[in-house]
Amino acid sequence: MYVDFAGDQHNATKRNYVQRVVEFDKAESSAIASQFGKDYWDGERRFGYGGYKYDGRWLAMAQRIAQHYGLKPGMRVLDVGCGKGFLLYELTRAVPGLQVAGIDISEYGIENAKPEVKPFLKVGNASKLPWKDGEFDFVMSFGCLHNLYNYDLHRALGEIERVGRGPAYVMIESYRTEREKANLLYWQLTCRAFHTPQEWEWIFEQAGYSGDYGCIYFE
Numbered sequence: 001m002y003v004d005f006a007g008d009q010h011n012a013t014k015r016n017y018v019q020r021v022v023e024f025d026k027a028e029s030s031a032i033a034s035q036f037g038k039d040y041w042d043g044e045r046r047f048g049y050g051g052y053k054y055d056g057r058w059l060a061m062a063q064r065i066a067q068h069y070g071l072k073p074g075m076r077v078l079d080v081g082c083g084k085g086f087l088l089y090e091l092t093r094a095v096p097g098l099q100v101a102g103i104d105i106s107e108y109g110i111e112n113a114k115p116e117v118k119p120f121l122k123v124g125n126a127s128k129l130p131w132k133d134g135e136f137d138f139v140m141s142f143g144c145l146h147n148l149y150n151y152d153l154h155r156a157l158g159e160i161e162r163v164g165r166g167p168a169y170v171m172i173e174s175y176r177t178e179r180e181k182a183n184l185l186y187w188q189l190t191c192r193a194f195h196t197p198q199e200w201e202w203i204f205e206q207a208g209y210s211g212d213y214g215c216i217y218f219e
Helices: 007-011 026-033 038-042 059-069 086-094 107-111 150-163 178-187 197-207
Strands: 076-080 099-104 121-123 138-142 168-173 212-216
Touching: 007 212, 026 038, 038 107, 059 086, 076 086, 076 150, 086 099, 107 121, 138 150, 150 168, 150 197, 197 212
Parallel strands: 076 099, 076 138, 099 121, 138 168, 168 212
Antiparallel strands: none
16 A cells, blocks of 8 residues: 655755766765665765754654554564664654664764664575564564565565565655656766556565555655
8 A cells, every 4th residue: 555654854955966977976976875884874975864953853754654554562663774874863862662673784873873773683685584584563664675686576576575464664765757767867976776656565465575665755
């Protein structure tokens, strides 16, 4: 099922799409961003976030997620591609007593994670999750899976299905029009999977993923 948790927050940011391909060497920026190091998180905007700092903006999203999926104290939640763990932290605020875990490819992201959840985060690959079958009541992934090539993408979706025993949710970058596709190509730095929502649904079916999903678009 399609569920939108991130659209409003994503659309609140203004982006100069053309600047990234006119003023900068886009290939160089992408190469540096794809290392998912300090430059990607806290370097210049041309390399990624331009400073990924905690400011509380994720709490409202966490509350919507918790309400939608009926998360309760004692439940176990996994975030695949957790970054610095900000959304996981907000989930612990929305549902005190929630047990959280996260994994991300970025050593820098985990090292600089929110201190309250950092002990529960691991460095690792989404295509090979280091947990047993059915360990989590809810598995989520925001802004991660489109950064994988198709062979790893299929494995990652299978892994999300494997380690969960309840609902799951993934959010990916996508496009519905030629303009949104052009903007995505201009803006993205680390995306490997460029698909329409209908193509994503086909991929989910092929990979055996049965959870919900949502997309962000570059309008």
